[in-house]
Amino acid sequence: MAEEKLPTRAEDFAEWYNQLVVRADLADYAPVRGCMVVKPYGWALWENITSWLDGEFKKTGHVNAAFPTLIPMSFFEKEKEHVEGFAPELAVVTHGGGVELEEKLAVRPTSETIIGHMYSKWVKSWRDLPLLIVQWGSVLRWEMRTKLFLRTTEFYWHEGHTAHVSEEEAKEEMYRILDIYERFCFEEAAIPVLKGTKSETERFAGAQITTSIEAMMWDKRALQSGTSHYFGDNFAKAFEIQFLNKDNKLTFAQTTSWAISSRIIGAMIMVHGDDNGLVLPPRLAPIQAVVVPIFKNDAEKEKVMEVADRIFAELKTAGIRIKMDDRDNVSSGFKFNDWEMRGVPVRVEIGPKDVEKGSVALARRDKPGREGKTFVPQAGLDSAVSDLLADIQASLLKRATEYRDANIHNVEDFEELKQVVQDGWAFSYWCESRECETKVKEEAKATTRNIPFNQPDTEGTCVVCGKPSKRKAYFAKAY
């Protein structure tokens, strides 16, 4: 460790984040600009995220498949808004095998086009629908400014692509997936996201409706953490996905797509992390508890390790993801700080005194330093640790929810909105016009995040122009 302490979040949040990602051993910078290497610890976290989501998708009838990385450039021309949205950030392959290609190939930035193309071959009858396919993989977008996990040139995600017989069914699918995303964030990541509909200008390129989940980071900026889109027949028309319905009529399919990316790891870092490092929610943490044996000499080591090994085995049997830190080249104090940096939820410390007393020290990561330490009996430790993990999970969600609610302000006045979004979110009536949205963007340097599904019963007036407005929207600075 070149530097021992992280910058505090208050000092320099961006620098805190940059250092933390590397020092928590989640990822490293790759030799190619804007690309990252996800290290084993970061990937283990990602695997826990993906396995939960994969399980939910399968429960709701989806299947996995793989489509190619390279997409003919002409495919992007077929949907007007889609090409406008993605053309600027495409990486394009111009040569193969040493010769210039007849048709240039795009490295996929998202797969609506190639999948649309394939769906047109596969969908002929209403009996072929719904088609519910998920692809797990990575995509490439030539972003101007990058940041590990939040916005990298290549990023990992799943993209669901579905085709349906009717508008109702497709919209149902969009909302079903958004609900899965919401549950994932609340129950697994302990991030209290807000569900809603994106404004017209914030919509995905080519979508008729974009819904999103939005999360508040520690610095009160918003992070779009997942999206679920309804395309109507836009892509079906562009790629000729047609089928004969029950009335023998040729009909365009209704399609959706949706995604959560490795960016969600960035969200977890920025929502739960503290000045000592990462804080991982127990349900997703690759290591839920670490055993740190403490000893001065070989005689002590023997006694301590006997107990430590037994406890390790007990906790492992109890189904806790556990790690033994028996390194003897670093001090105990170093280990404490090291595991705090890596965000491990629970630490079990066992020293000579504990061996005598039949106790261990339990340290909970959500309360760093000595404050989160208690001494508990060795007997029944498995259930004590399980209970503590559940408690930490609940506390993280509670803390994040209180923080979110304390920093969302009901604002009715434009001047006030401009102030509020400097350090929080505004929740205001909005007429949903493009003009007012642009004015907010230019004068407040904030964007509409989404229009939540849960709305007050009353109506109001637009925070910008004062016209009567039916719905309120969240306004915030966003990543």
Add this chain to the structure above:
RNA sequence: CGGGGCGUGGCGCAGUCCGGCUAGCGCGCUUGCUUUGGGAGCAAGAGGCCGUAGGUUCGAAUCCUAUCGCCCCGACCA
């Protein structure tokens, strides 16, 4: 693309303005001894054609030219 910064052992930097003799420092790494309940100490080691290519010069990390790359701040975006 606009603005700023930077390329020197694995990492972080000093040295560059004002050229000079064995290119330093911190961290990490290796070995040994002492340590270990909140980021250990001492000692001995290993490790660098100074981003790349030209040029100026008796002599270049240092000056000149070109080139490549990275990071940060903006517009864009999951």
